[in-house]
Amino acid sequence: MTFKALEDPALTMPLNQMVTFRVSRLHAKIITQGSKMLMESAGISLMQWRVLVTLETSGRVTPAEIVRRTGLDKSQLSRTIKGMVADGLLTSETSESDQRAHLIDVTAKGIDLFQKARPHMRRRQQMLIDALGDPELETLFSAFDKLERAIDEMEETA
Amino acid sequence: MTFKALEDPALTMPLNQMVTFRVSRLHAKIITQGSKMLMESAGISLMQWRVLVTLETSGRVTPAEIVRRTGLDKSQLSRTIKGMVADGLLTSETSESDQRAHLIDVTAKGIDLFQKARPHMRRRQQMLIDALGDPELETLFSAFDKLERAIDEMEETA
DNA sequence: ACATTTTAGTTGACCAATCCACCTTTTTGC
DNA sequence: GCAAAAAGGTGGATTGGTCAACTAAAATGT
Numbered sequence A, B: 001m002t003f004k005a006l007e008d009p010a011l012t013m014p015l016n017q018m019v020t021f022r023v024s025r026l027h028a029k030i031i032t033q034g035s036k037m038l039m040e041s042a043g044i045s046l047m048q049w050r051v052l053v054t055l056e057t058s059g060r061v062t063p064a065e066i067v068r069r070t071g072l073d074k075s076q077l078s079r080t081i082k083g084m085v086a087d088g089l090l091t092s093e094t095s096e097s098d099q100r101a102h103l104i105d106v107t108a109k110g111i112d113l114f115q116k117a118r119p120h121m122r123r124r125q126q127m128l129i130d131a132l133g134d135p136e137l138e139t140l141f142s143a144f145d146k147l148e149r150a151i152d153e154m155e156e157t158a
Numbered sequence C: 001a002c003a004t005t006t007t008a009g010t011t012g013a014c015c016a017a018t019c020c021a022c023c024t025t026t027t028t029g030c
Numbered sequence D: 001g002c003a004a005a006a007a008g009g010t011g012g013a014t015t016g017g018t019c020a021a022c023t024a025a026a027a028t029g030t
Helices: A019-042 A048-056 A063-070 A075-084 A108-133 A134-156 B019-042 B046-058 B061-072 B076-087 B108-131 B134-156
Strands: A090-094 A100-106 B089-094 B102-106
Touching: A019 A048, A019 A108, A019 B019, A019 B108, A019 B134, A048 A063, A048 A075, A048 A100, A048 A108, A048 B108, A063 A075, A063 A100, A075 A090, A100 A108, A108 B019, A108 B134, A134 B108, A134 B134, B019 B046, B019 B108, B019 B134, B046 B061, B046 B076, B046 B102, B046 B108, B061 B076, B061 B102, B076 B089
Parallel strands: none
Antiparallel strands: A090 A100, B089 B102
């Protein structure tokens, strides 16, 4: 879904009123812009960026732990990590205490790319935050929590 | 080489606190659930549903008009419509006044599937709305507007 | 009137995301 | 102890979304 700026907001559809549709449209804009930004500044994908961000705050962890913390898809994560190891951004070694698990860490190259991308990503994040007021931002996060929970609950009782 | 140690903790931005990431995750949940719901209740895809919703309120229109109103991607739309015509949900005929344009309309079968799916989709929409308070919902939409605008503006000045 | 530019729609190629089946290792319940 | 279940991870298949190139028709400018 591409969702560029809409011509005339006045004749937009009820689709635009739907929470779900609005989330989709916003999402499309966010990832399009984010991907471009990351590719230009550091030559990495959004998924790779997310892995780097997670490792940055968590230190050496297993893929399963990343899944637990972020909710990212495990097979997608597996492929992403594989690619990043091949590109020399990460190292991966089998855990001694659990032969199933792999411990992932960032290389100097990974850190370098992370640091190249970070100012851009941070600037964007800040602009988004600034576009909202502080109280509005809090409401937004609280709304995200509630919506995610509502969906999870529907799934459970379905 | 632990990544974490190099960083100033005050500057770190865990994924979960990023607006962009939260939108992505919510989005993923929404479309996964929505797709499942549509497939089970009416055997249609999310994209097909969106086309039906748009036609339902607009009546007979051209694909280009749908793009204008919804911001959906035109190539994706083209393929979706093609499939829906093949499945007997839509009719498509060349406009007399403009030989490039196709007028799209819904068939009885299309309406039937739309009506099968609608109560489920409406129920979900309602549950999401109920999960938020009324004022919170308004804040949410207003926040979406601001965020979309902020991104559009960044694009323009880039 | 006619060359240029826009608009409508289609298609092919490509990458991202998801699903699911599978293998291996560890944990659990008896 | 050991069979069964659960957890970690991988890979194939499918779908969804994006981009760019292309054909054809219509609108535009001079």
